[in-house]
Amino acid sequence: MPGPVPASRERKALMLTGGQLAGLIVAVFWAVLVSFVALTLLKLSKLLGEASELVRDIGEQAGPLMEDMTRTVKRANEQLGRTDVITRQVAGVTQNVSAVTTVMTSVVGGPLVKAAAFSYGVRKALGHRDAEERAASGRPELPARSSGRGRR
Numbered sequence: 514m515p516g517p518v519p520a521s522r523e524r525k526a527l528m529l530t531g532g533q534l535a536g537l538i539v540a541v542f543w544a545v546l547v548s549f550v551a552l553t554l555l556k557l558s559k560l561l562g563e564a565s566e567l568v569r570d571i572g573e574q575a576g577p578l579m580e581d582m583t584r585t586v587k588r589a590n591e592q593l594g595r596t597d598v599i600t601r602q603v604a605g606v607t608q609n610v611s612a613v614t615t616v617m618t619s620v621v622g623g624p625l626v627k628a629a630a631f632s633y634g635v636r637k638a639l640g641h642r643d644a645e646e647r648a649a650s651g652r653p654e655l656p657a658r659s660s661g662r663g664r665r
Contacts, residue, residue, distance in 0.1 A: 529537070
């Protein structure tokens with residue numbers, strides 16, 4: 514049996530060569546890198562799971578929203594159709610009022626203008642006659658106020 518191992522041999526067994534040290538550093542680096550990539554992939558899988566739930570929820574809600582929008586558009590189209598009918602009827606009423614106004618102007622306007630002209634002529638004739646009578650009577654005449662206001 515061999516005897517106790519000399520101290521130099523123990524020392525050689527505990528010491529690493531340059532290649533062994535480099536291999537150990539590379540192994541630790543790869544272990545850290547693999548751990549980092551594994552954590553990143555784990556977080557990414559959670560994120561993708563939440564995103565797929567969100568897309569599924571949006572898909573479930575999109576159907577009723579589309580039905581509501583379709584009903585709203587149909588109602589808006591109905592109201593626009595009714596508004597179009599009302600607009601056409603108002604245009605017809607406007608034409609009728611214009612025609613009635615034209616008829617009334619020709620029926621009433623002509624005789625009314627003639628009556629106004631006649632009354633103006635009568636007033637002028639009576640005014641000249643009164644002026645002649647006053648001048649013939651010899652009474653002095655006071656001038657009329659032109660402002661149309663009473664006394665202050």
